[in-house]
Amino acid sequence: MKTTxxxxxxxxxxxKAWYNIVADMKNKPLPMLNPGTKQPLRPEExxxxxxxxxxxxxxxxxxxxxxxxxxWQLYKIYRPTPLVRASGLEKALDTPAKIxxxxxxxxxxxxxxxxxxxxxxxxxxxxxxxHITTETGAxxxxxxxxIACQHFGLDLQVYMVKVSYDQKPYRKFVMQxxxxxxxxxxxxxxxxxxxLLARDPNSSGSLGGAISEAVEAAVTHPDTRYTLxxxxxxxxxxxxxxxxxxxxxxxxxGDYPDVVIGCFGGGSNFSGISFPFLRHNFLDGKTTRFxxxxxxxxxxxxxxxxxxxxxxxxxxxxxxxMFTLGHDFQPADIHAGGLRYHGAGSIxxxxxxxxxxxxxxxxxxxxxxxxxxxxxxEGIIPAPESTHAxxxxxxxxxxxxxxxxxxxxxFNLSGHGLIDMTAYDSYFSGKLTNYDVPExxxxxxxxxxxxxx
Ligand SMILES: *Cc1c(COP(=O)(O)O)cnc(C)c1O
Numbered sequence: 297m298k299t300t301x302x303x304x305x306x307x308x309x310x311x312k313a314w315y316n317i318v319a320d321m322k323n324k325p326l327p328m329l330n331p332g333t334k335q336p337l338r339p340e341e342x343x344x345x346x347x348x349x350x351x352x353x354x355x356x357x358x359x360x361x362x363x364x365x366x367x368w369q370l371y372k373i374y375r376p377t378p379l380v381r382a383s384g385l386e387k388a389l390d391t392p393a394k395i396x397x398x399x400x401x402x403x404x405x406x407x408x409x410x411x412x413x414x415x416x417x418x419x420x421x422x423x424x425x426x427h428i429t430t431e432t433g434a435x436x437x438x439x440x441x442x443i444a445c446q447h448f449g450l451d452l453q454v455y456m457v458k459v460s461y462d463q464k465p466y467r468k469f470v471m472q473x474x475x476x477x478x479x480x481x482x483x484x485x486x487x488x489x490x491x492l493l494a495r496d497p498n499s500s501g502s503l504g505g506a507i508s509e510a511v512e513a514a515v516t517h518p519d520t521r522y523t524l525x526x527x528x529x530x531x532x533x534x535x536x537x538x539x540x541x542x543x544x545x546x547x548x549x550g551d552y553p554d555v556v557i558g559c560f561g562g563g564s565n566f567s568g569i570s571f572p573f574l575r576h577n578f579l580d581g582k583t584t585r586f587x588x589x590x591x592x593x594x595x596x597x598x599x600x601x602x603x604x605x606x607x608x609x610x611x612x613x614x615x616x617x618m619f620t621l622g623h624d625f626q627p628a629d630i631h632a633g634g635l636r637y638h639g640a641g642s643i644x645x646x647x648x649x650x651x652x653x654x655x656x657x658x659x660x661x662x663x664x665x666x667x668x669x670x671x672x673x674e675g676i677i678p679a680p681e682s683t684h685a686x687x688x689x690x691x692x693x694x695x696x697x698x699x700x701x702x703x704x705x706x707f708n709l710s711g712h713g714l715i716d717m718t719a720y721d722s723y724f725s726g727k728l729t730n731y732d733v734p735e736x737x738x739x740x741x742x743x744x745x746x747x748x749x
Contacts (some may be wrong), residue, residue: 435467622741
């Protein structure tokens, strides 16, 4: 029997609107709070920090939000992305399961991040903003914003988590090539950075700390706004283009996923592939499972607490209702830099609390084993972040084999790993380890948080 390898969508069939799952949630996410007044945050309070168009999307309860034509035209540089039947991996696993993956690694920066960077730069541009600040972990978000800002003629400053700045210099070069200024965080540029360096002069940095610096740099300069690559509702909204395309592509081959998997940093690619399908659980009685794959060394979903917490380390953002390890949590220097974040988005957190999605923690060595198998059977070297999703997909496929059951598995390949080869080198030379997080460390951090009740 002939099987299809790549399922392609034509440009005209690319979705014209993003999907907002908040419209279909029975229990809506709790509001963000102003940390000063403890009152629900009002849109106006976010506008000094974010473009108004993005703030409006942050608060919207509309089911669909139209993709502006200029954004839609730019998406065509790399979208629609292929849906791929992982027939090589299926064969290697000898599984009755069908495995599909959505290949977001085909974007010019090699990850899904451009799906939100383009609209974020667009809304800033049309509102007359001149300068953008942002942070980046492993460099993917910074690279994506660099392209988007270059296209719209915006000047960009990127605070890059120091461990990645040192471990992954190539992404710094990518950002510079697209015209951005890249600063290792913590830095001496901001009061937040200086405070973090005073606490620990050898700090390897964290996403939370870099966010503090980028936020401060935005609010203390004129015509400047901040952008964030994950966690917030508007970012997740933009990423639903992944799942909306995948839905049409699965339709073309007459399959529907029994399980959908995405790796989890702040939740944008997991939500992007999942929410359009979760919509059918809510509205049409489908029973698909959704699994967020997080690193065992940064286990906010599986071992964190659902409380109000800051999105950054210093405490400059609104209070967000989320599963968190506490904003002081300093994750181990694992190679999946994009997953080293202490918290999660409020929508995903509510869905997890209500048992509508699942989470699973994966150990670093297991992720690389899965990544290498995937590279050897499918030909694409996955990003260290994406290997978390692959590891869970493999587990699900092996479970199907044990049970002798057919099952359709869909996961998101959030990015390729061609700029992360030092990580693979460390794995092959036996330098990588698993990291255990002591329960006492989690308890100590979350005990300081704002109580939800
Ligand atoms: C940033 C990133 C992630 C993690 O971020 P999410 O917002 O959770 O998607 C995962 N994979 C890749 C390739 C990334 O660049």
